[in-house]
Amino acid sequence: MEQVNYVNEHLLPGQIGHFLILLSFVGGLLATLAYYFATQSQIKNLADGAVWKRIGRVSFITHGLSVIGVMGVIFFIMINKYYEYWYAYDHVSNNLSMRYIFSAFWEGQEGSFLLWMFWHVILGFVLIVKAKEWETSTLAVIALVQTFLASMILGLYFGPDDLKIGSNPLVLVRDVQNIPLFDNPNYIIQDGQGLTPLLQNYWMTIHPPTLFLGFASTIVPFAYAIAGLWTNQHKSWIKPMLPWALFSGAILGLGILMGGAWAYEALSFGGYWAWDPVENMSLVPWLVLVAGIHTALVSKNTGYSIKTTYLFMLLTFVMIVYSTFLTRSGVLGDTSVHAFTEMGLEWQLVIFLATFLILSIALLISRRKSIPSPKKEESAYSKEFWLFIGALVLIFSSVLITFTTSIPVYNKIATFFNANAEQLSPPTDVIAHYNKYQIWIAVMIGLLSSIAQFLRYKDAKGFASKYMKKATTHLVLAAIVAIIFTALATQVININAWQYTILMWASWFTIFANGDYLVSIIRGKIKIAASPIAHIGFGIMILGTMASGLNKDVISAKTLMNVDLIEGFAAEDAGENVLLRKNLPTQMGDYLVTYTNDTTKGQSRFFSINYKRYSDDKKLLEEFDLEPNILYDRQFSKIEASNPSTKHYVHRDIFTHISALPKAEMEPRFAKELEDSLKYLPYTISLGDTIQTQNYQVVFNGYNANPVNSYYRPKQGDVARGAKLMVQLANSDSSATWKAMPIMLRRGESQYEIADKIPELKFKVKFAAKHFEQERDLNYKEYRFKVGETATIGKYEVTYEGIEREIDRAKYGGVSETAIGARLKIVNTETGEDTIAVPIYYLDVERSQQFNIPEEIRSWGLKFQFASPDPKTESIQLFIADNLPTEEKIIVEIAENALHDYVVMQAIVFPGINLFWIGSLLMLLGLAMGMWQRRKAIVSADS
Amino acid sequence: MKTTHIVLIGVIAIAVGVLIMASGDMGTYETFAEAAKKEGTVKVVGYLSKDKPMEYNPEKDANSFSFYMSDESGAEKKVILKAAKPQDFEKSESIVLTGSIKGDTFVATDMLMKCPSKYVEEETRVKAAI
CATH class of the missing domain: 2.60.98 (Tick-borne Encephalitis virus Glycoprotein; domain 1)
Incomplete structure (x- = not known):
């Protein structure tokens, strides 16, 4: 192939970026190995651990800085609009405002992978500083994940089939395209395709980073779980892991919530949650994580449920990877509105998923014997027992959601084995399908979160204890208050099924039981208030979903x-x-x-x-x-x-x-086509008369010398006259009237007819050409007058009394200083009546043209035009017609059913939608408070 | 046997039961011919017949958009979607309809369209951008 030397390309940033991508991959790989050996040495108490650890740190930091560097390079290319790069071409355009540059960055798959990696890097750095004895093992896990992620942006081709590994964000347009343009060494791409308008939105600047921090942060509990299994420290991993899990729960939750807010505020589907596969697959890891947080609390306080905690924390991250696979492999194509399109990395994603799934399962199985669990079984009156049940309910919820969301995966697998396999379809009413199961989950969560709140760890006495009796009283009271409130609330919120009545009661019960617990049992001690606050939030959130969802009113x-x-x-x-x-x-x-x-x-x-x-x-x-x-x-x-x-x-x-x-x-x-297709019909209307059109009655109420209408705004120098029309619906009792004013306009030398419309009536009216023919039929005769002279026209005597210089400007548009009027006195010789007429003449100075504005005496059939003054002879030239129809008529054209x-x-x-937002935020606040307290406990234990 | 084990078995049993129930909601993608034989709503996958007329006249009915679609067997049918015409509909690659056959037409209550990825037609687009 011929080598072309392109002149206008900026290849250096791309080369630096490529190098950094490779460096991040190699750095990640090296860090994985070094931290692996460091951990092994730590387990076996070997001396070389410190060296490995140092290599691990240097490699991971190199990796991290490379990732940040790659992002920097891509931003540089995007900000400078180097459209020869595909990423800039595909996501930026000349008119894209810089505030959307972040949205544009994570619009692409590569950008969002980098964003995910970026958060892992930051979390990794924090762990290097803070994790102490857990550093090597957790960082080994993070580095391994990072190696996989870095491979997604490698963009290397291997083997005879050109097997693609990763999609390089720094490819040039000419690498992707083979079009004649690139035969020209001087080619320049002037503009990019830009960012989808749907993403040009401030939510899109803050939602993805938050969501991805949520996704990324699940790696820490996962890394601790792997580390605990790996180093056989089955009890001590939980304490440092817990604040991270709570952090992750709060941030991931916030990210999901922001997604809902974005959908609600910026998209047009009218709601914040639609059980779309992409939404589901971000919710599922959160549910599993929350289940894991509950069992971790059990493990930490009682030593029970350690295996379960391992399982849930591992599963959380595996579900994050599964979610990534679903949304990025193109599998969801037929079932989701906002999945990414495929980029040819399906197998790479499958390997990523399989690796961590198998690693998790293998470690759990190999360590199952050494994980301690108390011999004595939990008492049915203990908190740990019911927390465990609650966690199972959450898992059950996520299994159900995953089960239906994974339909496209079953289809893919079936097709893999049999190309003609029948394809399953999701339920026809997806929302009803999910809701009908999830409401029972919500009811159970409500009940369990209230009852378990009052129970105590390792309590085996049950109702024998005084506390238990007190707790029972409180719970029964909360249940009764909840019944009352449910009854009250159903007056406001329309509940259309008994299931929802139960859900409503469960929500109130949660709010009151947890509120009561907060006030009367722990007496508002903020230190231990996290859990009741989160649960109250849950109750309020469910109330909000019912109020806004069930009573959503499409008015x-x-x-x-x-x-x-x-x-x-x-x-x-x-x-x-x-x-x-x-x-x-x-x-x-x-x-x-x-x-x-x-x-x-x-x-x-x-x-x-x-x-x-x-x-x-x-x-x-x-x-x-x-x-x-x-x-x-x-x-x-x-x-x-x-x-x-x-x-x-x-x-x-x-x-x-x-x-x-x-x-x-x-x-x-289509606009012109439409105007051309209008069907105008002519109508003649006499002054004061009403005519009947197809759908309307139209009255002509005279002229307006200073007209304005929907198409016309006056300009200096215009001479315009509008016909005042009043329009009413024909065949209607309604007395509503509308106004329309078609205009004839003289601007300069040109004559225009300007239509008017009444949009709500689909009514359009303009002067007909015939209207102006009326003028043509007048028998003007020329007259010359000197002041005081009289002419006889039929039975009328017209006397020229002199020039009038004070002319109402409104009559002639008001531009010319030279407007003058000829004052005429007309006497009816039969009746002796007389009247005055002042036709106007003026000179448009700018255009040096003469104009005149005629005057009519309708009832006498006279019309006067002041054609010109003759200063030399002090005479004036007038045209006078005496056959003006005594009835004033306009001829207009009216189009009906025409306007669009x-x-x-x-x-x-959406009634009560704020309950949803407030409840959700309260739940996340509870998680954040929990994190804060756990974190403080660790710090104070250390010091 | 521990209580937790009993509970676990119980939960798994319920889970299996509910999953079986839930899978009852799933269907298969039908062709128009199959949809005609079925009662209730079904899902049909197909492609927009781009040469046939599309009609959306909100002045007549703001919630009725009609077009022709051919299903996977190639059979073509008129479809009425009970909603406004979606944007970029002409560009849709494949369509998933939810609804039922009524007489000669398929009345859809919901529609999901798969639009081509940004990568299609890019040659023309690059040209347009230069």
């Missing part, structure tokens, strides 16, 4: 139009979208909703949607505007994203998003 499906007018209309048939015509209020649920306005800012178009709620006696109770927007692509040729807008109240949210627009606005190329000014939108009320 856009409940419009008068949809429900009341159609006979036999079943509510469940109602679609969730409603069409709102501009300025035509529509009742949705309790709200009167009006689309009032739209404004374009940059590539976004914001729609003002006005919500009003009235009391029964028509008093305005509340009013607010929401501004959902849509984002056009750079050419304004299509819509890229629709961003919702939500009104937040303490007790509920009102969520709105635009689901469609008129075709002409979805794709502006509307939005199709969805509006959903």
